[in-house]
Amino acid sequence: MSSADTPSIVRMSGVWASYKKKTTTLQNIDMEIKVGDSHAIVGPSGAGKSTLLKLINGTMMPSRGTILVDNHRPDQRDSVFRSKMARIGYIPQSLGLVRNSTVLDNVMMGALSRLGGLQSLLKRYPDSEVDAGHKVLEQVGLSDKVDRNVYTLSGGERRRVAIARAFMQRPKILLADEMISELDTTTSRIMMNMVRDEQKRTELTVIMIHHDIELATEFANTISLIKGGQKVLELGNSKNTITNFSIGESVQSGNA
Amino acid sequence: MTPKNNIVIGIVGALIVVASWNVGADPAEFVDGIPNLGIVMEEVVEEISDVDERMIDRALWSMLETIQMAFVGTFVGYALAFPMSLLASRNLASKWVYVPIRIVLAGIRTFPSILWAILFVIMVGPGPFAGILAITMYTLGFVAKLQYESMETVDADPMDAASAIGMSKLQLIRHVVMPESASHLFSHLLYMFDYNVRQTSILGLVGAGGIGFYIITHIKFFQYGKAAFFMLVVLLTVLAVDLISVKLRDRYVVKSQRGVVDAAH
Numbered sequence: 001m002s003s004a005d006t007p008s009i010v011r012m013s014g015v016w017a018s019y020k021k022k023t024t025t026l027q028n029i030d031m032e033i034k035v036g037d038s039h040a041i042v043g044p045s046g047a048g049k050s051t052l053l054k055l056i057n058g059t060m061m062p063s064r065g066t067i068l069v070d071n072h073r074p075d076q077r078d079s080v081f082r083s084k085m086a087r088i089g090y091i092p093q094s095l096g097l098v099r100n101s102t103v104l105d106n107v108m109m110g111a112l113s114r115l116g117g118l119q120s121l122l123k124r125y126p127d128s129e130v131d132a133g134h135k136v137l138e139q140v141g142l143s144d145k146v147d148r149n150v151y152t153l154s155g156g157e158r159r160r161v162a163i164a165r166a167f168m169q170r171p172k173i174l175l176a177d178e179m180i181s182e183l184d185t186t187t188s189r190i191m192m193n194m195v196r197d198e199q200k201r202t203e204l205t206v207i208m209i210h211h212d213i214e215l216a217t218e219f220a221n222t223i224s225l226i227k228g229g230q231k232v233l234e235l236g237n238s239k240n241t242i243t244n245f246s247i248g249e250s251v252q253s254g255n256a
Numbered sequence: 257m258t259p260k261n262n263i264v265i266g267i268v269g270a271l272i273v274v275a276s277w278n279v280g281a282d283p284a285e286f287v288d289g290i291p292n293l294g295i296v297m298e299e300v301v302e303e304i305s306d307v308d309e310r311m312i313d314r315a316l317w318s319m320l321e322t323i324q325m326a327f328v329g330t331f332v333g334y335a336l337a338f339p340m341s342l343l344a345s346r347n348l349a350s351k352w353v354y355v356p357i358r359i360v361l362a363g364i365r366t367f368p369s370i371l372w373a374i375l376f377v378i379m380v381g382p383g384p385f386a387g388i389l390a391i392t393m394y395t396l397g398f399v400a401k402l403q404y405e406s407m408e409t410v411d412a413d414p415m416d417a418a419s420a421i422g423m424s425k426l427q428l429i430r431h432v433v434m435p436e437s438a439s440h441l442f443s444h445l446l447y448m449f450d451y452n453v454r455q456t457s458i459l460g461l462v463g464a465g466g467i468g469f470y471i472i473t474h475i476k477f478f479q480y481g482k483a484a485f486f487m488l489v490v491l492l493t494v495l496a497v498d499l500i501s502v503k504l505r506d507r508y509v510v511k512s513q514r515g516v517v518d519a520a521h
């Protein structure tokens with residue numbers, strides 16, 4: 001966990017964002033996330049949580065304000081940032097899996113940036129990468145479905161394929177948009193522990209959108225509550241811990 | 257049936273009558289012509305009995321030539337169409353690229369294959385090569401449109417995700433666009449080959465090789481029986497190709513499309 005002098009990896013100040021002119025989806029967001037943090041974003045449906053993640057990985061540009069991710073302005077059209085995107089693990093809410101490809105092929109997509117151009121186009125993956133793919137699939141419990149086409153999988157299995165793909169990116173930052181929805185409690189915990197173990201081994205920073213407040217408080221050291229496009233509350237930092245009670249109550253009132 | 261529909265049907269009906277009148281299409285002439293067909297058929301029956309080994313040989317070889325021309329033209333045209341269709345897809349290329357490419361493709365499509373054949377006979381001389389070039393051009397124009405239309409229907413969700421994890425444009429094409437549109441692309445290939453075997457059968461009419469040459473020659477010399485024999489060979493071949501492509505489509509296309517439908521639920 002971070003301390004006061006840990007460098008920050010995501011910094012937002014006065015960020016506004018909108019999909020269409022005249023409507024704003026996010027307003028005046030300030031946020032600072034430090035290297036190795038586990039940050040949870042909670043809030044009612046339509047609040048702008050997923051939009052926040054898109055701003056961080058540069059697939060969407062803010063209309064106002066500044067964002068720095070790993071000391072760079074996130075923008076997918078910028079070649080310097082593009083090379084960083086390969087190491088920003090992303091589990092979109094809609095998963096973004098290729099349905100007509102196998103589980104393994106989907107997972108290997110996370111490794112493509114490490115391969116040579118021709119290698120990746122011919123699907124000539126080095127043995128070490130294929131082994132890594134199998135290993136991460138074993139971790140998410142899909143060893144027996146490696147060669148299945150994604151369209152034949154259940155909802156929860158698909159979600160785990162997306163988790164495995166993100167791990168395959170060897171991420172420095174993990175952006176996870178409700179990655180454990182559709183999973184049972186036991187599997188959810190296995191997935192969350194997998195993320196936590198990775199954080200212990202590396203300097204992985206995790207930014208995770210949560211539906212389940214209990215899990216959010218259990219696994220995160222900082223939490224933002226987003227409501228109506230605004231950050232209405234931030235809880236926890238390196239010094240204090242979060243209590244279930246306070247965050248639960250905040251979200252309750254946020255939903256009302 | 258709404259009154260509006262009745263008006264539309266009325267207008268279309270009236271247009272058919274007016275257009276037929278204008279071009280001098282008289283149904284009575286058709287009826288008068290039926291006995292002529294009988295005369296020809298008599299000749300056909302009479303002559304078809306003296307189809308000899310040499311003619312069978314010639315028919316089979318020229319049919320084989322036709323199939324080979326269609327095969328080469330289809331594959332080369334298809335392969336050329338593929339990069340063009342990537343550049344013509346609105347979800348893969350910028351406006352400055354896809355608009356001019358689409359104009360070029362539309363230009364190529366304005367020519368029917370027989371006109372391409374005439375052009376290439378003038379360019380490279382008569383023979384199968386001119387026919388292959390004609391089929392290639394026709395396939396290019398036609399299949400590129402089918403291809404870019406399927407590529408545009410590829411779900412944006414995996415494309416966005418691929419791009420968000422830093423995949424390059426080429427990687428995105430290889431790992432997202434191709435698998436997601438593979439069953440359509442394969443179906444286009446079968447369709448085009450099937451269609452091209454028919455088309456190639458008539459290119460001989462303008463000297464561009466294939467079995468059509470014999471059909472037109474025999475017709476010119478009023479040897480309808482012999483012409484009919486060659487046409488019969490075309491008919492049987494087309495039926496066989498049709499059958500095979502239906503089988504292949506069932507085996508590979510229908511199955512994977514069922515997968516896509518499953519995934520939508």
Ligand SMILES: Nc1ncnc2c1ncn2[C@@H]1O[C@H](COP(=O)(O)OP(=O)(O)OP(=O)(O)O)[C@@H](O)[C@H]1O
Pocket residue numbers: 019020025043044045046047048049050051052093
């Ligand atoms: N592509 C888009 N085009 C237009 N509007 C969008 C788009 N994506 C999201 N929105 C709108 O922006 C607002 C915030 O959406 P966002 O997806 O960020 O919400 P969320 O907090 O993630 O909600 P949920 O918990 O339901 O996933 C919503 O009102 C939504 O309708």
Ligand SMILES: [Mg+2]
Pocket residue numbers: 049050051093177
């Ligand atoms: Mg969301």
